Amino acid sequence: MGTGSSGSAARASRPARPRVELLRVGHRPGRDPRLSTHVALVARAFGAERMYLHPPDATVVASLAGVRERWGGTFEVVPAPSWTSVVHAARGPVVHLTMYGQPLPRLLPRLRRAREILLVVGGAKVPPKIYGEATFNVSVGSQPHSEVAAVAVVLRELLGIPGARPFAGARQRIVPRARGKSVVQVRGSTA
Amino acid sequence: MGTGSSGSAARASRPARPRVELLRVGHRPGRDPRLSTHVALVARAFGAERMYLHPPDATVVASLAGVRERWGGTFEVVPAPSWTSVVHAARGPVVHLTMYGQPLPRLLPRLRRAREILLVVGGAKVPPKIYGEATFNVSVGSQPHSEVAAVAVVLRELLGIPGARPFAGARQRIVPRARGKSVVQVRGSTA
Numbered sequence: 001m002g003t004g005s006s007g008s009a010a011r012a013s014r015p016a017r018p019r020v021e022l023l024r025v026g027h028r029p030g031r032d033p034r035l036s037t038h039v040a041l042v043a044r045a046f047g048a049e050r051m052y053l054h055p056p057d058a059t060v061v062a063s064l065a066g067v068r069e070r071w072g073g074t075f076e077v078v079p080a081p082s083w084t085s086v087v088h089a090a091r092g093p094v095v096h097l098t099m100y101g102q103p104l105p106r107l108l109p110r111l112r113r114a115r116e117i118l119l120v121v122g123g124a125k126v127p128p129k130i131y132g133e134a135t136f137n138v139s140v141g142s143q144p145h146s147e148v149a150a151v152a153v154v155l156r157e158l159l160g161i162p163g164a165r166p167f168a169g170a171r172q173r174i175v176p177r178a179r180g181k182s183v184v185q186v187r188g189s190t191a
Numbered sequence: 192m193g194t195g196s197s198g199s200a201a202r203a204s205r206p207a208r209p210r211v212e213l214l215r216v217g218h219r220p221g222r223d224p225r226l227s228t229h230v231a232l233v234a235r236a237f238g239a240e241r242m243y244l245h246p247p248d249a250t251v252v253a254s255l256a257g258v259r260e261r262w263g264g265t266f267e268v269v270p271a272p273s274w275t276s277v278v279h280a281a282r283g284p285v286v287h288l289t290m291y292g293q294p295l296p297r298l299l300p301r302l303r304r305a306r307e308i309l310l311v312v313g314g315a316k317v318p319p320k321i322y323g324e325a326t327f328n329v330s331v332g333s334q335p336h337s338e339v340a341a342v343a344v345v346l347r348e349l350l351g352i353p354g355a356r357p358f359a360g361a362r363q364r365i366v367p368r369a370r371g372k373s374v375v376q377v378r379g380s381t382a
Binding site for chain 2: 035038039041042044045046071098099103105140142144145156162164173174182183
């Protein structure tokens with residue numbers, strides 16, 4: 001057993017996965033809470049750390065807080081009165097997802113080397129300034145589709161397909177089944 | 192140079208990608224048109240053939256017809272007054288996407304061997320019967336998230352990340368750019 005080229009050493013030296021945060025811009029309170037909630041749920045389920053929401057909307061914050069209480073983890077929606085502050089505070093590449101951007105596969109090697117990534121997604125309305133503020137404008141296909149799907153696919157490429165393990169502190173978890181539904185309460189949960 | 196094991200021969204003998212159709216069940220006209228439209232747009236952009244919609248909703252049909260007219264391709268939303276008829280007419284595995292199902296990675300090898308697949312996704316309301324009617328109940332992670340994301344990730348695994356090529360008959364297409372937006376009209380388009 002050498003000291004650097006065995007299978008397990010190769011695994012150990014595999015670069016760590018980036019930490020990913022999300023910024024949802026152009027949210028329209030009253031019109032978009034369901035779609036922004038879907039974006040946030042996907043970010044959480046696929047392993048992002050948190051989602052900044054601009055403009056702030058208490059409905060989405062509360063909805064994700066309820067999910068965290070039942071299903072665990074530390075993901076939260078953070079109200080962002082200024083989206084530019086979030087962008088300027090980013091400690092890694094700012095990746096704006098847009099159908100007009102460069103194809104994802106071309107940029108993936110660079111994104112995978114980053115330690116921290118801020119993903120930015122718009123809805124129906126996107127501040128045009130974001131195209132200039134972003135480090136990369138990235139497209140998942142060059143067709144109109146959905147910011148929910150774009151976030152899912154980028155996180156899948158960066159962090160993998162999410163597994164079946166419950167999140168830390170979950171009150172309940174799913175036991176995957178071929179038929180029907182199985183949700184069990186987690187014993188000793190204090191959440 | 193042999194006759195069966197070169198790189199190009201290996202590529203040539205790679206199984207064809209499955210043809211995928213989608214069935215969206217439990218749609219609530221008046222409440223869900225935006226989310227069902229997102230599901231349909233993702234299905235189209237990621238290479239599915241069509242989406243059956245139950246119950247029917249002319250809003251979603253019209254919205255995708257408009258996208259087809261501008262962006263090309265043959266994808267359409269087909270009203271499905273009976274979802275069981277669509278399931279019974281399927282000529283391959285019926286794959287119901289649900290957070291309660293078996294993990295996607297475990298079933299992928301079998302799905303990739305199929306020639307035709309019917310993906311079924313519910314919304315807030317899913318007829319419980321579907322769990323029994325499906326060939327497989329499949330989860331993309333065992334956390335609550337979004338049917339839009341689940342469809343995107345399954346299609347990405349089966350058909351790949353969509354490229355930048357315009358669809359046949361498109362009137363306009365995007366030229367991917369590092370900054371800003373570039374949409375060009377396609378000459379000779381008759382759509």
